[in-house]
Amino acid sequence: MADVQRQAAAASGLLVLVVGPSGAGKDTLLAYAKARLGGRSDIVFVRRLVTRPPDATEDHEPFDVAAFENGLAAGRFALAWRANGLCYALGPDVKAALAAGRTVVANGSRAAVAEARARYPRVKLVLITAPPEVLAARIAARGREDANATAGRLAREPALDAAPDLTVLNDGAVELAGEKLAAFLAGL
Numbered sequence: 001m002a003d004v005q006r007q008a009a010a011a012s013g014l015l016v017l018v019v020g021p022s023g024a025g026k027d028t029l030l031a032y033a034k035a036r037l038g039g040r041s042d043i044v045f046v047r048r049l050v051t052r053p054p055d056a057t058e059d060h061e062p063f064d065v066a067a068f069e070n071g072l073a074a075g076r077f078a079l080a081w082r083a084n085g086l087c088y089a090l091g092p093d094v095k096a097a098l099a100a101g102r103t104v105v106a107n108g109s110r111a112a113v114a115e116a117r118a119r120y121p122r123v124k125l126v127l128i129t130a131p132p133e134v135l136a137a138r139i140a141a142r143g144r145e146d147a148n149a150t151a152g153r154l155a156r157e158p159a160l161d162a163a164p165d166l167t168v169l170n171d172g173a174v175e176l177a178g179e180k181l182a183a184f185l186a187g188l
Helices: 002-010 026-036 065-074 092-099 110-119 132-142 147-155 174-186
Strands: 014-019 043-045 048-050 060-062 079-083 086-090 103-107 123-129 166-169
Touching: 014 026, 014 092, 014 110, 026 043, 026 103, 026 174, 048 065, 065 079, 065 086, 079 110, 092 103, 110 123, 123 174, 166 174
Parallel strands: 014 103, 014 123, 043 103, 048 060, 123 166
Antiparallel strands: 048 086, 079 086
């Protein structure tokens, strides 16, 4: 019964998952859209939890594997997944914002889309992408992975369970792709 009530409460909010390959510029475009839409109280940009130390190239809250496992077991996360040898989660703030009827925008994972759609009745999917050579250059510039890890990230292509609601090709000026994302979010 409590699960049914939680789902009914979440039904009034909208979860927007921004997904795409490593190096596509998801965090950059999310930061741009957040700056453009910062005055909107109906749109909430959330930070995901990642089992990686803080990094200037990714907006996340670091946590450790034990905290991930404990949170997963306790059902604290709105959504959780594993990818690229790391653990990721969207925290309880997502559940609260959805229950309040807000649009929640989060950096997600293509591998977690099906679970998100199973958990939440209203989900929109934004795919951010770029040509392979741009992805490779951006991943290398971050300096987090060696050549083998970079190749692994580039080879990882989880299938989407449905067509995205918006696809943004992020291979030029941040403003061009950022405006496309901000306009989409503003129109929801």
